[in-house]
Amino acid sequence: MPLERSVGAVIFRREGNKIYYLLLHYPSITHRAKRNYWDFPKGHIEGGEKPEAAAKREIEEETGLKDIKFIEGFKETIKYFFRFKDKNILKFATFYLVETKTKDIKISYEHIGFKWLLYEEALEQLNFK
Template sequence: MPREQSAGAVVFRLESGQAEYLLLLYPSMAGKSRSYWDLPKGHIEPGEKEEDTVRREVREETGLRDIKLLSGFRELITYSFRAQGKNIFKTVVFYLAQTGEQEERISFEHSGCAWLPYTQAMSYLKFQNAKRIITKAHHFLSRQGVPGRQSNSQGAGAHVQRGGQAHRSSQGVARRWQRP
């Protein structure tokens, strides 16, 4: 069975002292499923270190350049899928990355992004592996003294959808763009 190796990140930022996690909206895969929210990740290039892949993929997929990988967090997920008539076994290593940047620019690969508190991020995620990784990251941050805001907490974020129309929301920041 062919194997693939990827690396990704649980990217978070502190908003009013609370952790918010970055999720990307992936388009449906060949019309087989609906679009889904997941973490930034991508293939490890030959000769590339995992940490370099994480930085490159986060930059390419989100435009975020100022990220700091937190030491002590490295988690693996494995799964298999079918592509072009072949079963593929995939391993993805995740790191925990903090950013202070406020403006992201998603790549053509994605149709939206969202900065969300833990409980809301969990409700957005489709795959159990991603939920397990973000839960481990959230618990890691809690042990480090970083508070996690509940989705129903007070605070004002902006929700931006389709070309930049905004309204107030207490549930983090979400952005979607319509493709031409």
């Protein structure tokens, strides 16, 4: 069975006494899904890259964010299966918790939108939990 590894980030920012989480809007046409969906920034690890460096690169490529701070001690890996071209794919995705002070996002060509949401709103908006 084919195996894929990717890294991503749960990005948050503080505004007053509230914490907002960043979700990106992914179009189905470019990401193997049957419909558009909301998720955290993530992508594949390139050859020879360390996971945290790959996450930093993906964050900058997908959001334009450079002022990021990885929260020490948080790294969560999830495992899931999906079908692509009539094959079952096993995927491991490692997520980091990352803080930024920047509100303005410059999404990449891979996305069709973004939202900063409070925790409960973000949970409700996420398509994959």
